[in-house]
Amino acid sequence: MLELFGAGFAAIFSSPVNILLIFLGVSAGIIFGALPGLTTVAALSMFLPITYGMDLGISLAMLTGIYIGGTSGGLVSAILLNMPGTPSSIATCFDGRPLALKGQAGKALGIGIFCSFIGTLISIVALVFISPVLAALTIKFGPWENFAVTVFALALISSLVGKSLVMGLVSALLGMMIATVGLAPIDAAKRYTFDSIELTSGFTLLPVLVGLYAISEVISSSSGSTDKDTSIVTDFTIRGLGFSFAELKSQIVNIIRCSFIGLGIGILPGIGGSTANLIAYSVTKNSSKYPEKFGSGVIDGVVASESANNATIGGAMIPLLTLGIPGDGATALLLGGFMLHGVTPGPLLFQTNGAAVYMIFAAMIFSSFLMMLIMYGGMKGFVQILRIPAHVLLPVIVVLCIIGAYAVNSRIFDAWGLVFFGVLGLLMKKFGVPIPPLVLGFILGEPFETNLRRGLQYSNGDFLDILNHPIALMFFVLLVAFFGLTALQKKLREKKT
Amino acid sequence: MNHKQEIGVGIFFFILAALYLAGSLSISSFDPFGNSTLTSKAIPQLIGGLMAVLSIIHIAGNALKLKRTQTSNETGKAGGTRFEIGRSGWLMLLSVLFICAYIFLFTRLGFILSTILFLLAEMFLLIPAEKRKRWAIFIVCFSTGLSILLYLLFTKLSMFLPRGLLG
Numbered sequence: 001m002l003e004l005f006g007a008g009f010a011a012i013f014s015s016p017v018n019i020l021l022i023f024l025g026v027s028a029g030i031i032f033g034a035l036p037g038l039t040t041v042a043a044l045s046m047f048l049p050i051t052y053g054m055d056l057g058i059s060l061a062m063l064t065g066i067y068i069g070g071t072s073g074g075l076v077s078a079i080l081l082n083m084p085g086t087p088s089s090i091a092t093c094f095d096g097r098p099l100a101l102k103g104q105a106g107k108a109l110g111i112g113i114f115c116s117f118i119g120t121l122i123s124i125v126a127l128v129f130i131s132p133v134l135a136a137l138t139i140k141f142g143p144w145e146n147f148a149v150t151v152f153a154l155a156l157i158s159s160l161v162g163k164s165l166v167m168g169l170v171s172a173l174l175g176m177m178i179a180t181v182g183l184a185p186i187d188a189a190k191r192y193t194f195d196s197i198e199l200t201s202g203f204t205l206l207p208v209l210v211g212l213y214a215i216s217e218v219i220s221s222s223s224g225s226t227d228k229d230t231s232i233v234t235d236f237t238i239r240g241l242g243f244s245f246a247e248l249k250s251q252i253v254n255i256i257r258c259s260f261i262g263l264g265i266g267i268l269p270g271i272g273g274s275t276a277n278l279i280a281y282s283v284t285k286n287s288s289k290y291p292e293k294f295g296s297g298v299i300d301g302v303v304a305s306e307s308a309n310n311a312t313i314g315g316a317m318i319p320l321l322t323l324g325i326p327g328d329g330a331t332a333l334l335l336g337g338f339m340l341h342g343v344t345p346g347p348l349l350f351q352t353n354g355a356a357v358y359m360i361f362a363a364m365i366f367s368s369f370l371m372m373l374i375m376y377g378g379m380k381g382f383v384q385i386l387r388i389p390a391h392v393l394l395p396v397i398v399v400l401c402i403i404g405a406y407a408v409n410s411r412i413f414d415a416w417g418l419v420f421f422g423v424l425g426l427l428m429k430k431f432g433v434p435i436p437p438l439v440l441g442f443i444l445g446e447p448f449e450t451n452l453r454r455g456l457q458y459s460n461g462d463f464l465d466i467l468n469h470p471i472a473l474m475f476f477v478l479l480v481a482f483f484g485l486t487a488l489q490k491k492l493r494e495k496k497t
Numbered sequence: 498m499n500h501k502q503e504i505g506v507g508i509f510f511f512i513l514a515a516l517y518l519a520g521s522l523s524i525s526s527f528d529p530f531g532n533s534t535l536t537s538k539a540i541p542q543l544i545g546g547l548m549a550v551l552s553i554i555h556i557a558g559n560a561l562k563l564k565r566t567q568t569s570n571e572t573g574k575a576g577g578t579r580f581e582i583g584r585s586g587w588l589m590l591l592s593v594l595f596i597c598a599y600i601f602l603f604t605r606l607g608f609i610l611s612t613i614l615f616l617l618a619e620m621f622l623l624i625p626a627e628k629r630k631r632w633a634i635f636i637v638c639f640s641t642g643l644s645i646l647l648y649l650l651f652t653k654l655s656m657f658l659p660r661g662l663l664g
């Protein structure tokens with residue numbers, strides 16, 4: 001492992017262009033994360049097509065740099081503007097903003113950046129040690145096991161996102177419907193193509209993702225973000241790291257606890273940083289000796305939120321790399337990054353593209369350090385970027401997204417797809433239908449069908465053959481247990497109220 | 498969202514499922530391995546069927562809730578909500594139309610010209626009316642400069658962008 005790690009670092013530092021690309025990725029991620037209304041997913045959507053001409057390793061290194069930068073950048077606007085740059089930094093506002101108003105913005109930013117760094121590092125260490133073991137296990141999976149995993153992931157994400165389990169499942173089915181457009185797996189029968197040549201090759205992942213996440217976000221932001229009142233705190237300085245050693249010492253348990261909360265939540269598909277920061281904040285508040293002070297400006301709140309949201313990064317990468325299942329929108333786009341290079345993440349990834357995987361690990365560690373340095377060094381610059389008006393920024397994002405969609409296959413159909421999925425995403429948000437299950441349904445639709453049909457081929461059409469596969473059965477048992485527990489919890493909650 | 502809207506969403510998905518199921522009938526079946534495996538029709542029919550069932554559950558659940566709230570609230574408001582498009586709605590609608598026009602002109606006029614037009618239109622749309630005059634020169638220069646810069650940058654990155662009229 002150490003040799004592979006060394007090779008990963010050597011690959012990054014072999015060329016100044018690689019370092020520059022990762023630097024660019026982290027900086028762009030921080031800027032997008034810091035700008036309210038724009039998220040890490042929007043940054044990844046924009047940069048994904050640019051990585052098309054690069055090698056797999058460096059393109060993924062750049063994209064993970066954006067992911068790390070984007071998750072961390074949200075704290076800037078949360079503290080200085082009282083608007084979380086990304087949903088991952090909602091809880092950072094609770095105590096970060098009061099600290100800024102008390103004249104301690106430097107301290108809030110300093111401890112936030114440091115905890116983001118530690119949270120990311122802890123999750124990367126977990127990723128590095130857990131992923132190869134899990135990959136070695138999943139390599140033994142046959143079609144039934146893979147089928148069970150896809151069903152498990154689909155059901156899990158559908159039930160975890162949004163208020164309604166039914167709507168979550170409907171959204172996942174809608175994603176699977178979209179995935180069926182084009183040629184069927186195994187026998188290449190035409191489905192829902194309406195004699196259109198473009199539809200025969202189906203919808204490409206990029207327009208679907210960029211449309212649902214970035215274009216819908218831009219269209220909804222265009223409705224009024226220009227009139228937002230942004231009372232930005234600019235009068236601050238960060239001396240040293242921004243906090244004292246004694247303050248850090250008092251937060252060590254908090255940092256570790258919240259990092260592990262973030263890591264655990266990151267591994268589960270569909271929850272991600274937006275929930276992790278809130279759970280970590282509430283756990284920290286409930287276990288604090290002075291819970292009444294939370295919300296008035298205590299660093300514990302900033303520490304909890306920022307350690308947890310960054311720790312979801314490594315967590316979400318574990319199922320992506322070992323099973324090919326993205327945990328959230330950002331990892332779905334990273335999956336898109338792999339697919340653009342003709343590589344499908346999964347257990348075989350460590351054997352077929354081991355060098356690229358360890359280059360990604362090395363790049364993640366490098367990006368974490370870069371993120372910390374860039375954020376400490378360039379804070380005043382980021383504050384200026386927060387002043388860019390929306391009427392300048394939003395049209396530029398649209399242009400970049402359309403270039404990206406068009407450039408992948410040089411066909412205008414993908415640009416139309418972008419608008420279609422942008423409007424679809426907007427309507428889904430308006431009517432409370434969760435988007436992540438659709439994305440997962442679209443991605444897992446094809447492996448679901450392929451593995452089910454292949455499994456039935458191997459067993460001569462006997463579905464009960466799945467009973468001879470204990471790992472597949474285990475996933476189904478877990479699924480039943482999960483739904484049982486969710487229903488039980490719901491009943492208990494209803495009884496209480 | 499109120500229960501009536503939820504029922505509307507459920508009906509939409511039910512109709513979608515029905516149309517999808519109807520479309521699955523025209524998929525050609527090809528089973529080279531005998532009758533032992535699934536054909537390419539099977540999964541769409543499974544997806545469509547499940548969606549139809551879930552939509553009915555959603556409609557029924559919300560209809561029951563609606564009935565309960567109507568009976569418990571005797572003085573409940575009659576009539577549906579009025580559909581209004583405010584300024585924000587118009588901005589969104591026009592933004593979508595501008596994006597469609599941009600894509601339509603993308604290959605016809607070429608990247609540079611269509612991008613300049615789109616950036617000009619979208620920026621003037623989004624900027625508050627009272628600031629338009631002050632920002633006009635910046636918007637014109639920025640739109641033109643950025644379009645040319647992006648074209649040069651992306652073609653340098655070996656990406657093909659349409660030249661259109663300038664070709």
